[in-house]
Amino acid sequence: MEEQAGAGPRPPGPKRRAVAPDKRTRQPTEVRRRLILEAAVPLVTEHGAGGVGLRDIARAAGVSVGTVTYHFGGVREIISEAVSIEIDGYYRPLGERMLSRPTAVEGLEVLVEGVFNPETDRHWRLWFDTWASVSAPVPDSRQHRRYEDWSDRVAELIRRGRESGEFSCEDVEETAVRCAALVDGLALRRLRGAPPLAIDQARSHLRRFLTSELGLKPAADPVR
Structure with missing residues (x-):
């Protein structure tokens, strides 16, 4: 740009230096990864x-797409980790609420x-869709670990009830497995909607199973 008439030369401004890469303000890697994963779940x-x-x-x-590919190897990896986060966010607080109740029967209702x-x-839609999709990854160790943690919490609740005399159960671990299998089956039936399964119906089926499996009296069953 030409200098204005009558004006002297401008004094040199401060010299601008490039900011070193390690001094630039950037979100930590784990923060960026988490943002990407959280964006993937609703999609x-x-x-x-x-x-x-x-x-x-x-x-x-x-x-940018480049940022995504820098942190992840592809869509399959993103979906796998996103599902792991969803499982953790679903089961961890539920297990804590369940085990914090004063009695095992109250925990059962939770x-x-x-x-x-x-x-x-x-x-449930996210979980079953990723399994049904041809692009769905094989569940990784993180997903297995989270499901095992959830199963352990259910078993702990049943064990507490047996020790307190609220439940009658010969094999705690097997009962926890059957409970999880029934929940998964009812959830799939509900999502398919053929025939329709309302929330109250799903709960009723699960309560009847627990009443029978844990030796509760149907007429005075607190979880009914």
């Missing part, structure tokens, strides 16, 4: 695991209401 829930691409995830997370309510449909 998979809405469009299915097979209907989500890297560009979709990058757009939802507000980052379990029944916690696995079947209007908010849990999203969790």
Whole structure:
């Protein structure tokens, strides 16, 4: 740009230096990874695991595709980790609430209401869709560990009830396995909707199973 007439030369301004890479303000790696994973969950829930691409995830997370591929090897890895986070966010607080109740019977009701309510449909849809999709990854060790933790919490609740005399159960571990299998089956039936299965119906089936399995009296069953 030409200098204005009558004006002297401008004094030199401060010399600008490039900011060293290690001095730049950037979000920590784990924060960026978490943002990407959290952006992926609602996309998979809405469009299915097979209907989500890297560009979709990058757009939802507000980052470039290059940032996504820098942190993850592809969509399969993202979905796998996103499902692990969803499992943890679903089961961990439920297990804590369940085991914090004064009695095992009250904890049992927390379990029944916690696995079947209007908010849990999203969790079940995400989980089953990723399994049904051809692009779904094989569950990794993190997912297995989280499910094992949940099963351990259910077994702990049953064991507490047996020790307090509230429950009658010969094999705690096997009962916990059968409980988890029934919950998964009812959730799948509910999502398929053929025939329809309302939340109250799903809870009723689970309560009847627990009443029978744990030796509760149907007429005075507190979880009914």
